[in-house]
Amino acid sequence: ARLAAARYGKDNVRVYKVHKDEATGTQSVTEMTVCCLLEGQIETSYTEADNSVVVATDSIKNTIYIKAKEHPVNPPELYAAHLGQHFLDKYPHINAANIKVIVHRWTRINIDGKPHPHSFYRDGNETRNVEARVSREAGIELKSAIQGLSVLKSTGSAFHGFVRDEYTTLGETWDRILSTDVDATWNWKTFATVADVEKGVERFDQAFEAARNITLKTFAEDESASVQNTMYKMCEEILEKAAEVEVVGYSLPNKHYFEIDLSWHKGYKNTGKDAEVYAPQSGPNGLIKCEVARS
Numbered sequence: 001a002r003l004a005a006a007r008y009g010k011d012n013v014r015v016y017k018v019h020k021d022e023a024t025g026t027q028s029v030t031e032m033t034v035c036c037l038l039e040g041q042i043e044t045s046y047t048e049a050d051n052s053v054v055v056a057t058d059s060i061k062n063t064i065y066i067k068a069k070e071h072p073v074n075p076p077e078l079y080a081a082h083l084g085q086h087f088l089d090k091y092p093h094i095n096a097a098n099i100k101v102i103v104h105r106w107t108r109i110n111i112d113g114k115p116h117p118h119s120f121y122r123d124g125n126e127t128r129n130v131e132a133r134v135s136r137e138a139g140i141e142l143k144s145a146i147q148g149l150s151v152l153k154s155t156g157s158a159f160h161g162f163v164r165d166e167y168t169t170l171g172e173t174w175d176r177i178l179s180t181d182v183d184a185t186w187n188w189k190t191f192a193t194v195a196d197v198e199k200g201v202e203r204f205d206q207a208f209e210a211a212r213n214i215t216l217k218t219f220a221e222d223e224s225a226s227v228q229n230t231m232y233k234m235c236e237e238i239l240e241k242a243a244e245v246e247v248v249g250y251s252l253p254n255k256h257y258f259e260i261d262l263s264w265h266k267g268y269k270n271t272g273k274d275a276e277v278y279a280p281q282s283g284p285n286g287l288i289k290c291e292v293a294r295s
């Protein structure tokens with residue numbers, strides 16, 4: 001037998017960092033969950049119980065905290081680049097670091113119309129994520145994402161004209177509920193160094209805001225003919241907005257809401273244009289994926 005692939009490290013490292021603006025007394029907080037997996041000349045730790053090549057996962061966890069102390073944790077793309085590059089700079093036998101940063105939402109609470117200086121609430125399970133691969137071979141590869149942004153529209157969605165054959169029972173509809181959990185990703189051009197990531201660093205927050213706003217606006221305003229077509233429009237707009245992004249992808253579950261025929265009860269009308277009471281489905285769900293690149 002031979003070792004075909006190997007990477008190891010620490011997962012589920014929860015990190016919180018506060019920034020205190022002395023001048024205004026305003027405090028800002030960031031909470032994230034980090035995974036960091038290393039690759040390199042570590043084969044003998046698997047094949048020969050040679051631990052001399054192992055940077056302990058406990059040390060990797062410590063490094064995640066130290067780098068959060070030494071460097072900004074925002075944007076997460078910059079923190080991930082600093083963290084990954086550290087392992088290449090410190091350990092000659094480590095050739096790649098695979099990092100995932102999941103940033104949780106702490107949104108500032110507005111009290112009587114005024115933003116509170118140090119109080120926040122979790123407005124949804126949506127997260128902002130970054131996956132970074134920092135390697136000697138390729139440099140810094142960054143993939144940003146929005147995950148878990150649940151949306152629903154009560155109309156403005158249709159689905160008709162699809163294949164009808166002996167396997168088809170689904171009726172055509174010109175007016176349906178559309179609901180999904182947004183999983184949007186955008187891949188950046190490769191950065192050669194951390195300095196290159198740092199130069200024009202505002203690009204990352206701008207792309208995140210653009211991707212989130214385009215997703216919500218297109219979802220709301222598009223007279224959707226299908227999940228496929230609506231998500232394609234989102235990708236086109238994000239590519240247009242973010243010059244240094246090479247590929248945009250979406251993976252959208254179609255979370256179905258079924259009409260309930262209540263005509264058995266006193267002839268109640270509750271289907272088609274009279275539908276008001278629906279049965280939200282936990283599964284099965286449609287799952288529609290795409291990746292869109294520049295032509």
Ligand SMILES: O=c1[nH]c(=O)c2nn[nH]c2[nH]1
Nearest residue numbers: 159225226227228254286
């Ligand atoms: O938007 C949709 N796309 C599909 O491919 C599909 N299949 N069933 N319902 C669907 N809705």
